[in-house]
Amino acid sequence: MSLLGPQGVRRVAVLILIVSIGLLVVTPLVGSEIKGARRWISFGAFSLQVSEFVKPALAVVAAWLFAEAKRSPGFPGLLGVGHSGRHCLSPC
Numbered sequence: 001m002s003l004l005g006p007q008g009v010r011r012v013a014v015l016i017l018i019v020s021i022g023l024l025v026v027t028p029l030v031g032s033e034i035k036g037a038r039r040w041i042s043f044g045a046f047s048l049q050v051s052e053f054v055k056p057a058l059a060v061v062a063a064w065l066f067a068e069a070k071r072s073p074g075f076p077g078l079l080g081v082g083h084s085g086r087h088c089l090s091p092c
Contacts, residue, residue, distance in 0.1 A: 010061070010064050014061055016057040017057040019053075020050050020051075020053040020057060023050040026041075027040075032047065034047070
């Protein structure tokens with residue numbers, strides 16, 4: 001059982017999504033090259049692939065925006081979901 005309510009989960013997901021997108025922008029500049037791809041950020045002996053954090057955060061935020069759009073038809077949030085999702089699914 002989660003210690004966060006639905007509103008808390010949405011807030012954490014939005015925060016993770018914003019931080020992860022910022023790190024995705026920085027990754028090509030400071031990321032370490034592994035097997036010819038520069039998709040990893042190294043912290044000493046620990047490596048992190050930022051795109052793995054974007055996936056669940058985007059799923060939660062997209063579900064929230066879809067629910068809000070269904071609740072209020074004039075809600076413009078679906079445009080952001082389509083744009084973000086398209087970039088996350090495109091190959092690098």
